[in-house]
Every structure is written in C-alpha cells, then in structure tokens.
Amino acid sequence: MAGMFDTVSGMKKGYDIDEVDDFFQHAREVYEGVASEPLTHRDIHTCVFDVIRKGYDTDQVDAALNRLENAFVAREKQLILTQRGPEAWSATLNERAQTLYPRLGRPRGERFAHPKGSGYSIEEVDNLCANLVKFFDGKLRVTASELRAITFGAARGKNAYEEASVDAFMARAIEVLLGVE
Structure with missing residues (x-):
C-alpha cells in the first residue's frame, strides 16, 4: 500500500x-x-x-x-x-441523534466542560450547536462535509470548551448526518 x-x-x-x-x-x-x-x-x-x-x-x-x-x-x-429494513435504520439514526439532544438543550456556555488551559471557543461551538438544533427542527440544511470543515478558534478557561468532549460530539453529529445523506 x-x-x-x-x-x-x-x-x-x-x-x-x-x-x-x-x-x-x-x-x-x-x-x-x-x-x-x-x-x-x-x-x-x-x-x-x-x-x-x-x-x-x-x-x-x-x-x-x-x-x-x-x-x-x-x-x-x-x-x-x-437485514432489518428501513424502520431499523431510522431507529438506529434516531437513537444516535438522541445522544446529541441533551447537550443541544443546555444553555449557551454550559454545553461542555471548561478546560483548565486552552480549548475551543464557546461562542463558535454554541453557534454550531444552534445550527444543529435548526437542522433537527427542519429549518436549516447542514451536511457532514460542512461539519468536517469546521475549525474552532482557540480560547482559554471559562471562554472555552474542553476539546475532547466537543470532538466526540462532533464525531457523533457527523455520523448522524452521514446516515441521512
């Protein structure tokens, strides 16, 4: 290879x-x-x-x-x-999407833990979360490619979200979007 x-x-x-x-x-x-x-x-x-x-x-x-x-x-x-039909695929996607909802329902600035050092800009991550809410409400089109292209700015302490948690959330969101595309 x-x-x-x-x-x-x-x-x-x-x-x-x-x-x-x-x-x-x-x-x-x-x-x-x-x-x-x-x-x-x-x-x-x-x-x-x-x-x-x-x-x-x-x-x-x-x-x-x-x-x-x-x-x-x-x-x-x-x-x-x-193997199981379209209803099973819909149920699988629904289950995966539901894992995103608790964070999306949290108030801005409180969706993820804050790091002791640097992390991702709260404002930028929260804006993405707002767009995902609009997507799930059928009010905005968002694609996996768009999510993959996002680069969050750096921030520190209370102005930042911990990167690993946001990255895991983004991976799940991309997984859900790929499933519906």
Whole structure:
C-alpha cells in the first residue's frame, strides 16, 4: 500500500507514512471481511497520525479518511436495511441523534466542560450547536462535509470548551448526518 499519497517536500511536515499505510491496510482488511479486529466509522473519524518531515500530504490523507468514513457508514446502512429494513435504520439514526439532544438543550456556555488551559471557543461551538438544533427542527440544511470543515478558534478557561468532549460530539453529529445523506 506504500505510496498511496503524495509526500510533502523535505522542509514541510506530513502524516507518518508507515502509520497511514498501516491504518489504510487494516481498514481495507476490515472492509473486505479479512481482519477480525473491529473498525468503525468513529475509529476512522478520530484516528490520529504522527506528523513528520517528508510525510504524506495531510489534505490528501484527510480527504481519503472522509471517503473511508463515508464508505463505512454506507456499508452499515446497507447492512441494516438489508437485514432489518428501513424502520431499523431510522431507529438506529434516531437513537444516535438522541445522544446529541441533551447537550443541544443546555444553555449557551454550559454545553461542555471548561478546560483548565486552552480549548475551543464557546461562542463558535454554541453557534454550531444552534445550527444543529435548526437542522433537527427542519429549518436549516447542514451536511457532514460542512461539519468536517469546521475549525474552532482557540480560547482559554471559562471562554472555552474542553476539546475532547466537543470532538466526540462532533464525531457523533457527523455520523448522524452521514446516515441521512
């Protein structure tokens, strides 16, 4: 699988080639049913690679990860539709979406924990949450691609939300949106 992506020039940094190649090889084996270890769309969404000189182009790898995540969600959807029918897929999406509602119902500034150091801008995260509420109310169109493209500004202390919690929330929101797209 070596050489899947372009590498960056010597002075730039990119993703560790061996880590990326190993991950995509494992993903291929899981997708084809050869590997016994599980791999989910959430694992794909949250994977992290070391950044090194002369590594793989990060934009290319990130785009491939998005396509891979899409493929895993589509495969899961097809499997559920085939085995249990459209009602089961709707129930699955509804269950996943409901895990987002408690945070969306919290007041602005109180949706996630505040870090001791730096984190994501409360205002920006809360604006995204407001848009998700509008999406679930049928008043705004939001796509998984739009969520993936969001980069929250940095903030500190009481002006910030803890990054890991927001990232996990975003992964679930993307999962739900992929399921309805």
